Amino acid sequence: MNKMRVAVIIGSTREGRVGDAVGKWFTGRADARDDIVLDVLDLVDFALPAALPEQATPEMKRFAARVDDAEAFVVVTPEYNRSFPASLKQAIDCAYDEWRAKPVGFVSYGYRSQGLHAVEQLRSIFTELHTVTMRDTVAFNLLDGTFARDGTPFDTDGQGQSVTTLLDELTWWGLALREARTARPYVC
Template sequence: MDDRDRLRLVILVGATRQGRFGLTAAEWLAAHARSGADFEVDVIDLATAWLPDLATADTVVSRPSAVRDLAPWLDAADAFAVVTTEYRHSYPASLKNTIDWYDREWQAKPVAFLSFGGASGGHCAVSQLRQVFAEVDAVTVRETVSFPECPGEDHAGGQALDPAEGREGALHMLDRLGWWARALREARAREPYESTKHSGLED
């Protein structure tokens, strides 16, 4: 495959507590993505992105430097994979904050999920994130990877993942993500995507 045809996948690590299993899970997923010919992979740890906690709806005020620094990485992505734990039947605040700081960077791009924590394996968090990403005109893929038996973030430090564990599900999800990423990239090239909605920050 020509390098120009490769898809840029950004994996977002959405949990920011110490002893995070999310970093382990993100690298595990990145390894599977890099094993094929479809993706170039960037792993972005939101704990070190230093995004401000409060987004502003004032379009006159320029974005803070940390927001501007992350924007090109998200803008260049053809697809996203969100690694999330589940806190109290929902997703981490760091993810909502990140989504809310950006608009165009998400639009008409596919999003997949790797989740863990709690009896549901993070499915409650994923269910809510699907609704949020729909509001920024992103497309979430049906297939997910979850680890229901994984301990929560507070107790997962140093835990490793068996490379073979969940491999089939991960590859299937990445195949679907690649299909949508390529289809939507071609669609954006034919006709730039224009949202008819106002930014969520203004609602």
């Protein structure tokens, strides 16, 4: 069976962010699996416009093509003021049909709430895009002392198990939806 193509989207573009370190930590654990292949889409690497133009720009098309190529997604998101960053919403809106009938998982981080307010809002948006969001997440509290000075999370048994659980669910749904998309077109 072909490996499932998973896009890991790093949602923060803020200077001084820890999202890139959290994303590297996650992909380091996910790379150990033999049933998936990862494609990291760090939003700092895309020059997406601040306002959506009437016609998609080349960068918007490049992002949408990577979304289209993926069979599943893991969104790495911070929580800023009980929500997710505007850069992530802008990127999500650069694609539409490309998201359909694919699973989405979340790795979140924030203060005290571990970014879970952002995840709950993202679930609503991804439901509108006809995706299936995973129940289990990987979540970090930036105040609990589990981060190195560079923003990298320290390994803990609980977080490692959370990654396994998330990827097991994502893979199950990804394979089921791959077969479904092959058997029949998704309803529009």
